[in-house]
Amino acid sequence: MLSETDGGCFETFVPVYYGVVQKDNQEYNMMENLLNNFSSPYIMDCKIGSRTYLENELQLARERPQPRQDMFEKMIAVDPDAPTAEEQAQKAVLKSRYMQWRETLSSTTTLGFRIEGFKKPNEECQTNFKKTKSREQVIEALSGFVESKTQVVQGYLRQLKQLRQVLETSDFFKTHEVVGSSLLFVHESSGKTGVWMIDFAKTMALPAYFSVDHRSPWVEGNREDGYLWGLDNLVEILTNMLHN
Ligand SMILES: Nc1ncnc2c1ncn2[C@@H]1O[C@H](COP(=O)(O)OP(=O)(O)OP(=O)(O)O)[C@@H](O)[C@H]1O
Numbered sequence: 575m576l577s578e579t580d581g582g583c584f585e586t587f588v589p590v591y592y593g594v595v596q597k598d599n600q601e602y603n604m605m606e607n608l609l610n611n612f613s614s615p616y617i618m619d620c621k622i623g624s625r626t627y628l629e630n631e632l633q634l635a636r637e638r639p640q641p642r643q644d645m646f647e648k649m650i651a652v653d654p655d656a657p658t659a660e661e662q663a664q665k666a667v668l669k670s671r672y673m674q675w676r677e678t679l680s681s682t683t684t685l686g687f688r689i690e691g692f693k694k695p696n697e698e699c700q701t702n703f704k705k706t707k708s709r710e711q712v713i714e715a716l717s718g719f720v721e722s723k724t725q726v727v728q729g730y731l732r733q734l735k736q737l738r739q740v741l742e743t744s745d746f747f748k749t750h751e752v753v754g755s756s757l758l759f760v761h762e763s764s765g766k767t768g769v770w771m772i773d774f775a776k777t778m779a780l781p782a783y784f785s786v787d788h789r790s791p792w793v794e795g796n797r798e799d800g801y802l803w804g805l806d807n808l809v810e811i812l813t814n815m816l817h818n
């Protein structure tokens with residue numbers, strides 16, 4: 575997926591890909607286990623970008639609407655008043671509508687990233703971040719993950735800034751819409767850290783005449799994904815956490 579010209583730099587921030595393997599008549603993508611070099615890892619998944627659905631998903635939803643009961647259930651579990659009268663009557667919502675609602679409920683729309691969940695050694699996975707939206711709420715959740723370990727925050731900041739530099743000069747990144755992708759943060763209490771880009775299921779090549787800056791606001795048709803805007807905000811928030 576990554577172009578040759580991206581060289582080793584981009585590759586530092588993605589798991590090594592070993593190709594497709596067959597198992598029990600199923601095909602699987604095999605990739606590096608990013609936890610390999612950690613003995614007692616803290617793990618956090620942050621979805622990056624100001625939008626979590628592709629433009630063609632919106633188009634499809636208009637042409638062939640497929641109301642989803644499961645998404646209606648997930649919606650009312652968080653906010654029983656969120657569905658419109660029509661959705662209440664159908665007991666179903668369109669995926670595009672659910673995804674947009676999720677974006678505005680969380681920090682995706684306001685900060686360009688959201689915390690999906692994290693796991694600390696010997697603890698249950700924490701995923702209760704659907705309504706973590708304000709800067710203060712995000713800082714509280716991030717603080718819970720890094721447990722005020724300065725060295726960890728410094729390590730993440732160093733790697734996020736390197737990643738930003740790599741992305742800003744990458745031809746691959748300039749010509750792709752990167753939607754619904756996450757950054758996987760891994761650290762150990764010793765202070766060792768790692769940050770990788772994962773989940774490229776919705777990373778799409780743009781038409782030849784298109785290029786995006788990943789910072790401009792999205793309006794339908796411009797294919798902007800807010801990836802670098804989210805990264806900027808994450809860097810800024812972690813930097814402030816260091817100084818407070
Ligand atoms: N290469 C990897 N090494 C270690 N853990 C990984 C790796 N890739 C993904 N994971 C773990 O699996 C989780 C889900 O990954 P990913 O988002 O790529 O899968 P998915 O099937 O698209 O899941 P979802 O639909 O929930 O987003 C990540 O949050 C991370 O904890």
Ligand SMILES: O=P(O)(O)O[C@@H]1[C@H](O)[C@H](O)[C@@H](OP(=O)(O)O)[C@H](OP(=O)(O)O)[C@H]1O
Nearest residue numbers: 626627644645648669673676704754775776
């Ligand atoms: O986080 P939630 O609230 O559980 O909602 C899911 C989440 O937004 C995923 O990103 C999305 O998968 P994709 O990114 O692959 O579209 C999935 O759609 P799905 O149910 O159609 O898989 C949603 O159900």
